[in-house]
Amino acid sequence: MKKLRIFTDIKKEEKYLNKMAEKGWCLSNYSLWNVYTFDKTTPAPLNYRIDYQTFKKKADYLAYLTLFEDSGWQHISGTRWSGFQFFLPTNYKNQEFDIFSDVSSSNDRYKRLYNHAVMWGLLMLIYFLMLHPSFENISSWYLTPSIWEYSGLQLIGMIIMETFFLIIMIMPMMFFLLSTVYFTITGTKTKKHIKKYETG
Numbered sequence: 001m002k003k004l005r006i007f008t009d010i011k012k013e014e015k016y017l018n019k020m021a022e023k024g025w026c027l028s029n030y031s032l033w034n035v036y037t038f039d040k041t042t043p044a045p046l047n048y049r050i051d052y053q054t055f056k057k058k059a060d061y062l063a064y065l066t067l068f069e070d071s072g073w074q075h076i077s078g079t080r081w082s083g084f085q086f087f088l089p090t091n092y093k094n095q096e097f098d099i100f101s102d103v104s105s106s107n108d109r110y111k112r113l114y115n116h117a118v119m120w121g122l123l124m125l126i127y128f129l130m131l132h133p134s135f136e137n138i139s140s141w142y143l144t145p146s147i148w149e150y151s152g153l154q155l156i157g158m159i160i161m162e163t164f165f166l167i168i169m170i171m172p173m174m175f176f177l178l179s180t181v182y183f184t185i186t187g188t189k190t191k192k193h194i195k196k197y198e199t200g
Contacts, residue, residue, distance in 0.1 A: 050085065
């Protein structure tokens with residue numbers, strides 16, 4: 001089963017995965033497009049934990065996975081470039097614990113995610129500003145300047161056809177706008193977690 005879900009908070013994402021496990025759906029893969037793939041299994045209380053980290057070198061990534069494996073955590077999904085890394089405990093000892101044993105390491109995870117959100121949020125905003133059309137004269141969005149000279153059913157038909165192409169044209173702009181909103185919310189919530197850890 002595949003589900004499209006968008007999360008801006010790691011803790012809420014972990015709770016969602018744990019609830020799915022209680023219903024008998026175990027995460028098998030996560031894609032960068034926020035698509036979660038679940039396999040049907042026996043309902044059980046699981047302790048999904050998420051880290052955020054990217055790696056330039058494959059050797060560093062493998063060392064990272066080995067470190068967590070030696071600490072009793074099985075890597076479920078994630079790649080060198082995906083950022084989000086999903087883990088499950090391999091022993092009963094870690095069933096109730098967080099993936100990090102100290103506050104500093106947990107806070108570093110949020111700092112990495114915050115930096116990612118800020119960088120991509122700014123890039124998406126720049127792309128949006130470069131692409132967005134003028135809102136002062138919406139009629140100018142249509143490709144055929146003389147479209148408003150038509151009347152009756154002919155005008156309606158032209159508007160429908162032009163609107164279809166207009167939607168295709170503004171889709172990239174809307175993607176960048178929505179991406180900006182997503183990364184802004186993610187960055188804001190992540191910043192709150194950082195302040196919470198720093199103030200104790």
